[in-house]
Amino acid sequence: MLGAAVLGLGRIGPSHVKVVASTPGVELKAVAEMSEEKLGKLLSDFPGVAGYGDYRDVLKRDDIDVVVICLPHWLHEQAAVDAANAGKHILIEKPLADSVAECDRIIEAAERNGVALMPAHTQRYYPVVRKTREVLDSGQVGKLIMAVDMWYKPLNPEARPRWMLDRKTGGGMALMDGVHLIDRLLWIIGPDVEAVSAMVGNPVYPNIPADDTSMSFLRWRSGVVATISRIAFRTGVTKYGADFFCTNGQVRFRIPYGSVGQEGVWIGQNEKYTPVEFSRFNSLERQFQEFVAAVRDRRPPPISAEHGRRVIQVMEAMDRSSETRREVLL
Ligand SMILES: NC(=O)c1ccc[n+]([C@@H]2O[C@H](COP(=O)([O-])OP(=O)(O)OC[C@H]3O[C@@H](n4cnc5c(N)ncnc54)[C@H](O)[C@@H]3O)[C@@H](O)[C@H]2O)c1
Secondary structure (H helix, E strand, C coil), X not given: CEEEEEECCCCCHHHHHHHHHCCCXXXXXXXXXXXXXXXXXXXXXXXXXXXXXXXXXXXXXXXXXXXXXXXXXXXXXXXXXXXXXXXXXXXXXXXXXXXXHHHHHHHHXXXXXXXCEEEECHHHHCHHHHHHHHHHHHCCCCCEEEEEEEXXXXXXXXXXXXXXXXXXXXXXXXXXXXXXXXXXXXXXXXXXXXXXXXXEECCCCCCCCCCCEEEEEEEECCCCEEEEEEEEECCCCCEEEEEEEECCEEEEEXXXXXXXXCCEEEEEECCEEXXXXXXXXXXXXXXXXXXXXXXXXXXXXXXXXXXXXXXXXXXXXXXXXXXXXXXXXX
């Protein structure tokens, strides 16, 4: 039985708690959350689980093998390095960290301590993203030429934790949302992006020191190209998904956001979209089960830390391109 703990019980932490508590072969032993209110609420649903106000106290326990880090971005590096130094295997919410330099220090600590490290890029476990890759890989719509990936949604700054509204604390929509779009394209198309050209800025909320908008053009070594466009608007219409254009048709997936939008995958041929059947499953559950299986079998985790680093490298190239108004080669 592996002992596990979830660190951070904000917006996403409680969902990981449910997953950890229901995973066979794993025992949820502890949680950490600095807000007494959030901690108390969760512990009332999980009697027998120990609660701590600071994640560092959980790391002192020698009956914890695995930690799931759901802390604010600015704490990712410190918490992951602390967890690695305490000998814990780490599943860390995306992004791995806020910069390539921070990713490198986390990866070094994990390697030095011989612990598994996996960034939770959960979107590859979304049923529709998985099915889209399956259709593309099957060759039934031919060879991939280009992709258009997008996420348009309200920012709702008043509903967000303060750290998300300042780039200095890991805020901004590049680190919140942009990394999801980069991750899923790298997973579907491949890691070998060759060049990036981008605009990144905060035209919607100029008084908030964090990006709300970006449009990028990415070129892969294979010749495939893609755009990533995202805007966290004041008011607008939500749209979330991607379209893939191939030599013999199109594939598109859509993901609902909040109460808006429809979940699905469609093949587009002969001027009409035909829905593709897909099976539904809990993506956080699938992700955690695969991580735990890798830890138990001493195999590399299914999402490598190098992938998490690559995502941040592409994000940094977007920032650099935006600042210099030039294409950036990777
Ligand atoms: N995969 C997804 O769909 C998804 C969705 C939301 C968030 N996330 C990711 O999850 C992570 C957390 O995001 P969130 O939205 O839940 O943030 P959040 O601010 O709501 O939650 C973080 C929690 O950590 C707590 N905390 C801070 N310092 C602490 C400490 N020293 N010890 C214990 N607790 C401490 C805070 O009180 C807060 O409740 C981020 O990496 C974010 O990108 C992923």
